[in-house]
Amino acid sequence: MALQKYLKTLKTLKRSHRPNLCPNPHQALTEIISQTLNSSAPKPLTTTDTASFLSCLSPTTLLHILTDPELKSSKCSRFFNFLIRNRSLISFEPDLQAYLTLICRLLRERRFSDAEKTIKWVSVGENPRYPFSVLAPTVWNCCSDPKVLTKFFNSMLKIYSDCNMFDVVSEVFEYMKNNGIEMDERTCTVHLLALRRSDHMQLALDFFYRMVESGIEVSVFSLTIVVECLYRGGEVKRGRELVEEMIGRGIKPNIITFNIMADACAKARNFGELDMVLLLMDKEGLAFNDRTYKILIDGFTSFGKVDEAKKLVFDMHDKGLKVYAYLCNLIIHGYCRLGSMDGAVFMFDEMTKRSILPNADTYWSLISGLCKAEEMGMAMAYVNDMHTKGIELDSIMFNTLIDSFCNQGMVNEAFELQVLMEKKGFIADLCTCDKLLSGLCEMNHIAKAKRLLNMMDRRGATPKILRSTA
Incomplete structure (x- = not known):
């Protein structure tokens, strides 16, 4: 049914059932939202079409709509985004509770991408609305589901990390640890990757230790990221010592970790440290793979x-x-x-x-x-x-051979190669031709010298012997 027909129905309801509309106005609004967005070809919402529709909205009504189980979360999100883009059409500013209510619902229904977009808008948009110190305590009033709250705070950590707001990431991490909120190791790994991209070696090392000390089951992937950060920063010995320390804590390096260490040592020509790395690798029972061999062969x-x-x-x-x-x-x-x-x-x-x-x-x-x-x-x-x-033979090899023959006075052999080179479609370097021409003249090979001279003339090249007498 067209939007205009629903708006007309709403106006009729207002006139004939006004006393009943006020106590629970969101029901009619929910129906209109649902039917309009359900249409196979919905009519775009415009200021004219929605004037009376939006006049019924209030902060309380909006919360009713966002939590209505009969209205899909995708429609709630689209409707809410419409309100944000068209604030002049409503008489109030959606508050933090509205944002967080929608976010929690999206997370509960596993619409993680939509939830993260809304979190980013409310926390790190072009005009940041609410700092983490405000968001953190308020979300508890909007949701009591531990799984949803866990996902919310992990999403916050990821978003701040993606935006290089590393100081706020630390704030989120401490808040989660102090409030018993489970931290996703994969999310923490994403943060380590962001620190590596930004060349924040010390921050990566500090955050890794906080992960280990907080009881997170740290993966070898996270360890390898930090080791690479240290080696990039020239901390070759420190990287190996970190690996040794983590082995003692039960975090075992893998062949990728060791290859990064070996590559850094080889490029730095620190063969003493390389020996230590290879000894540790042998102690851990890890055999060389083809990548290890290539690194070592190239380095040696x-x-x-x-x-x-x-x-x-x-x-x-x-x-x-x-x-x-x-x-x-x-x-x-x-x-x-x-x-x-x-x-x-x-x-x-x-x-x-x-x-x-x-x-x-x-x-x-x-x-x-x-x-x-x-x-x-x-x-x-x-x-x-x-x-x-x-x-x-290619052009470089021909020139090298001709030049070497000339250096040893073997000008006939050099000339034969030059003729073969010409037949193959290659052109000898001018300095090579000069050396060959001088050698032919010295050996009194006049016919060969003339042939070479004619070839150079066809190329528009002036021999050194003529340039020096010009």
Whole structure:
């Protein structure tokens, strides 16, 4: 039935049954709200349509409507939101009791999202209405259900945390603890995450200890969040000590916790502390997973501890974990950086034996290292091996090889590579071409020098030898 018809019915009721309407006016209003919002295509509420409808409202009438069991909570919420958006249509300001009555009803009926929106509006909106010190005692007058009250205060804690009102979160936490209100560990964890995002290391640590001391069954997830906060703040030793302390309290770290600790130690190059972490990990009976191995291999190779990293790769392979080529590449690159080409070649050979397929980066690391070590014969042997595997030289590898041949006076070999490079569609660097051209001229290879000179001219490049005489 259309809204106008209900408004007409309401006016008729006012004229013919005015004495009966005043004692219990909310019944007619509830019927109109219910029927209007139930319509498959309800007519939008407007100022004109609702003038007489809203004139019956008072704070008492509004409370009757919000608590009417025959009116669904979703309709109560929509109606209340309409009143808030159109305050000029009613003769009073909805008070805190109205807000809290609706919130408690929404929580009771498990409409948590709607309840949190209303809590946020009444507590931390653009124009905050009521501080927590007012909200907390008042809600007890609107609800006596312990489960609803528990959910209310946990929602308050979450909302203040989401809004970075960390000092008020502490106030809510203390209030809940002092009044015997059960705290949801997941809600507290959400707060720890907010503190981590804001880089509040000390606040996170303090709040975690309050969680532990309040008797909350703290999860390893919460512990891991705080450990990560400490490690982010450079408190490597303190993070490990916290884990040891919590183990004594029955809160056991997991592999994720230890991986965070190991990663922080490796990046900080604090290998003494890393040893302590790994000893603690072994004491707790936790085996390395693939993430642990990757962290340690990367950390060791970056600091020149290549032999230790190599042992970890072999251990990883022997335990049946997947070893990717990039882990072996780190070790080969590490040996090349140290000038230990025997170690690099040995690692490459071990890859083959263990069926770990080398990729372009593997060959690039080894060939580049061999070029720096002036082992051009071996370098070209691995270039040929690349070709048999279907891996082609790229522009960087071509330039490196040509440059290395030039440095050793092997200009014919360098020129042949430059010709091949050109056929492959690559263009040599100008400085590489300059070095090759100078070498060809010095060796009196005039025909080859002219060919290279013509190629450079087509590119619009002026050789160094001509630039210096210009």
